[in-house]
Amino acid sequence: MSITKYKDTIENGDLIMVYISRLHIKPIVVQQGEVLNTRFGSFPHDSMIGLKYGAQLLTPKGKGFVYLLHPTPELWTVSLPHRTQIVYTPDSSYILQRMNVIGGSRVIEAGTGSGSFTHAFARNVGQSGRIFTYEFHEARYKQAVQEFGDHGLNDMVVVTHRDVCSQGFVITQEKIDADSVFLDLPSPWDAIPHLDEVISQKRQVDICCFSPCVEQVMKTVESLHENGWTQVEMTEVSSLVWESRKEMIREVDDALKRLKDVKKRQKEGIEKLKELAKAKAKAKAEMKSDTYIKQPKLKDRDRGYNPFGKGRRIAEGEEGFDWFNVSKTEREIKSHTSYLTFAVKVPQLQL
Amino acid sequence: MNSSFSHEKGIIGYDDWAIITLPSSATKIVQMRKGGSISLGKFGTFKVDHIVGYAYGQSFEVLEGKDVLPLKSISYGLDDTSDTKDSTPALEFQSSEDNRDLLDTGSKVQKITAKEIEEMKKEGGGNDVGNKIIERIVQGHESFEKKTIYSQEKYLTRKQRKFSRRFTVRNMTPSNLLNHIRKDRDPNKLMGLSEETLGLMMSHANVMPGGNYLLMDDTGGLLVYAMLERMQGQGSITLIHENDQPKLVLLNRTNYSEEELYNMVKPINLLEFVDPGDNRPTIGPLPKEEVDSMPNIRRIKYLRRMKKVKQLNESLDMVEARAFDGLIYASTINPVTFVPRIIERMKGSRPIVVYNQFKEVLIGLSHIFLRDSRVLLPNIYESCVRQFQTIQGRLHPLVTSIGGGGYIFSGIRVLPIEGAVASGRRNKKRSCEEREERNKKRQEKEVAAEPKDDTHL
Numbered sequence: 091m092s093i094t095k096y097k098d099t100i101e102n103g104d105l106i107m108v109y110i111s112r113l114h115i116k117p118i119v120v121q122q123g124e125v126l127n128t129r130f131g132s133f134p135h136d137s138m139i140g141l142k143y144g145a146q147l148l149t150p151k152g153k154g155f156v157y158l159l160h161p162t163p164e165l166w167t168v169s170l171p172h173r174t175q176i177v178y179t180p181d182s183s184y185i186l187q188r189m190n191v192i193g194g195s196r197v198i199e200a201g202t203g204s205g206s207f208t209h210a211f212a213r214n215v216g217q218s219g220r221i222f223t224y225e226f227h228e229a230r231y232k233q234a235v236q237e238f239g240d241h242g243l244n245d246m247v248v249v250t251h252r253d254v255c256s257q258g259f260v261i262t263q264e265k266i267d268a269d270s271v272f273l274d275l276p277s278p279w280d281a282i283p284h285l286d287e288v289i290s291q292k293r294q295v296d297i298c299c300f301s302p303c304v305e306q307v308m309k310t311v312e313s314l315h316e317n318g319w320t321q322v323e324m325t326e327v328s329s330l331v332w333e334s335r336k337e338m339i340r341e342v343d344d345a346l347k348r349l350k351d352v353k354k355r356q357k358e359g360i361e362k363l364k365e366l367a368k369a370k371a372k373a374k375a376e377m378k379s380d381t382y383i384k385q386p387k388l389k390d391r392d393r394g395y396n397p398f399g400k401g402r403r404i405a406e407g408e409e410g411f412d413w414f415n416v417s418k419t420e421r422e423i424k425s426h427t428s429y430l431t432f433a434v435k436v437p438q439l440q441l
Numbered sequence: 442m443n444s445s446f447s448h449e450k451g452i453i454g455y456d457d458w459a460i461i462t463l464p465s466s467a468t469k470i471v472q473m474r475k476g477g478s479i480s481l482g483k484f485g486t487f488k489v490d491h492i493v494g495y496a497y498g499q500s501f502e503v504l505e506g507k508d509v510l511p512l513k514s515i516s517y518g519l520d521d522t523s524d525t526k527d528s529t530p531a532l533e534f535q536s537s538e539d540n541r542d543l544l545d546t547g548s549k550v551q552k553i554t555a556k557e558i559e560e561m562k563k564e565g566g567g568n569d570v571g572n573k574i575i576e577r578i579v580q581g582h583e584s585f586e587k588k589t590i591y592s593q594e595k596y597l598t599r600k601q602r603k604f605s606r607r608f609t610v611r612n613m614t615p616s617n618l619l620n621h622i623r624k625d626r627d628p629n630k631l632m633g634l635s636e637e638t639l640g641l642m643m644s645h646a647n648v649m650p651g652g653n654y655l656l657m658d659d660t661g662g663l664l665v666y667a668m669l670e671r672m673q674g675q676g677s678i679t680l681i682h683e684n685d686q687p688k689l690v691l692l693n694r695t696n697y698s699e700e701e702l703y704n705m706v707k708p709i710n711l712l713e714f715v716d717p718g719d720n721r722p723t724i725g726p727l728p729k730e731e732v733d734s735m736p737n738i739r740r741i742k743y744l745r746r747m748k749k750v751k752q753l754n755e756s757l758d759m760v761e762a763r764a765f766d767g768l769i770y771a772s773t774i775n776p777v778t779f780v781p782r783i784i785e786r787m788k789g790s791r792p793i794v795v796y797n798q799f800k801e802v803l804i805g806l807s808h809i810f811l812r813d814s815r816v817l818l819p820n821i822y823e824s825c826v827r828q829f830q831t832i833q834g835r836l837h838p839l840v841t842s843i844g845g846g847g848y849i850f851s852g853i854r855v856l857p858i859e860g861a862v863a864s865g866r867r868n869k870k871r872s873c874e875e876r877e878e879r880n881k882k883r884q885e886k887e888v889a890a891e892p893k894d895d896t897h898l
Binding site for chain 1: 451452494495496497498499500511513514516612614615616636637639640641643644645647649650651652667670671672673766788789790791792800801803804805807808811817818820821822823824825826827828829831833836848853854855856857858
């Protein structure tokens, strides 16, 4: 119930985000008598009530644990049940910043999709603002209505089941008067001509069209020009997540020193082998063929000067070695989400 | 809602701070003083009274006598081909299929001299002059018609950026202010921060009305401004700074009053933050009779001082109560040693966002938090926006853009139970042995060598 307002203590009926692992965060509504089952054990909801947000919760047996997190639009984005491709935080945060979506803004969003961006819009516009969101897929619409209700967004979000491309944006219950428009539609150019009826006539209106293909962008740009939008600009957000790592500092002088050591020990080894051969030959001559000469095991072998821990499993950052602090991207990176086409419409006031 | 929040500023009003964009796409900060004039250098001068009352975002052409003509856009009738009304008429000329006949003869090709242009500029004040100059330049260009239509358009756009007397008035939004400093002033004043990184910080830090945030801001107040805009007069920003006074020069260019800033932004210096108990203000309050009997000037000074004391005490209370809903850290003070101390003052399940121009600084911090169970999801993020030219049929990324937009470290402060052990998939016996071995080694090391500062980069 608190995605748009912080609270300190978990109560019955709260939406919380359960951190199970780095890649698994599960949204649940806390309900007396219920139990959350995870691969780290079972957690009765009753044991969550009264705890502080952010608390670590152990299973009753004290073996496994989870963390109980406060919901935020960004956590919801990574944990929500996907119904469509969603707008991720690098894109959504840039759109919110660039269109200046702040407390009191009036936003049009089409379509609603999985409702992920709607949460971020709602957080930004607050109690004094409004989101008008449209979804033409009935099942998705119903699910969105349910979720916005559960998450306490009903005060600021108006969901409409409609295809805006053919039927426009006008609703009977309220004058929309939008100052920001976000279109995540396959053919935004069909929706753009309907916007004039519902956007503010008194202030600048910002639009952002979210399209994965260049062909869509071209048609969108044309439509924006034809419908009186100006300052048309297309952008693309590329984002990366960096992991911090440690890379061993291996100095050439150490490597040289080790090579010298190896060479020296090889020489000694040859001497030893010669002696061994001699001993064997002697034993053979004396017909004592059962003499057993113990060879050291490979694993326990003395490696002499060993600055880089060769032959041992070295944990990254292990003490006793020198390390560079470095970083690398994840193995698979998101290289394209969508193009963002921005434009503005300024009412030509007559003074 | 308070009317001075910029959200209500749809219309250009007196005393507003605003940003003006010129045809060259350079920007300028101005204030709308009643009866005043604003000079745009070679792009002309206009009276503030003529633009007040129009919507923000409106473009104008400068006319004779400091007057203006409202335009649909700054490129209206030039490359904006929508229905042209009465502004600049488009030039007519012939063009070539390709550039096979075009020879590069340098400046010889232009018959108009710089001196002639200067004289033309002196003739009149309106946009007509700009157009006349461009027309003469095209006429004086010997091989203009040997250029392709694309090349001609580019040439004209270049000349228009130089000579057309137009401008757009923009709202003083945090993004517009940031881009003005980043593109036309010095990006280093903002520690290299880009608009997309600012947006990412605001979202990761979950900045919203009613939150009580901790902030270190070495950008001159841009972050304070961006947060204030999102908080809409509800909640507070406790601003940790390292001097006697916080440096918030940019806030003087915004439309916030001193009173609004007092209510929302609570400065506290490092010493007070780190040691709240020992740094309580010791002045006053004095008995009422004594205050009443003070001379006027002294009383005003006293009351102003007490106001600050009250504000500081409120901040110290919050520090002691560990009552913060988020940390935003954009300081050149090494976060590796300071952030782990600050987060003790935060509530559970609240975001930590640390900005730095250099990833290397954040890597150090990330390493610390990978081994610190007080922070979940420690990651370093980078976001970079690529802009495209969107002329029909000639879509391509811009050839140059401003590099470097910084990085953020982000994580969530949580409240771990002392001594809790993870039950993982690992073989318990093995991990037990490993732990024993590690402990044994560590003890040996501690005896052998003096403790090493692993917080160092």
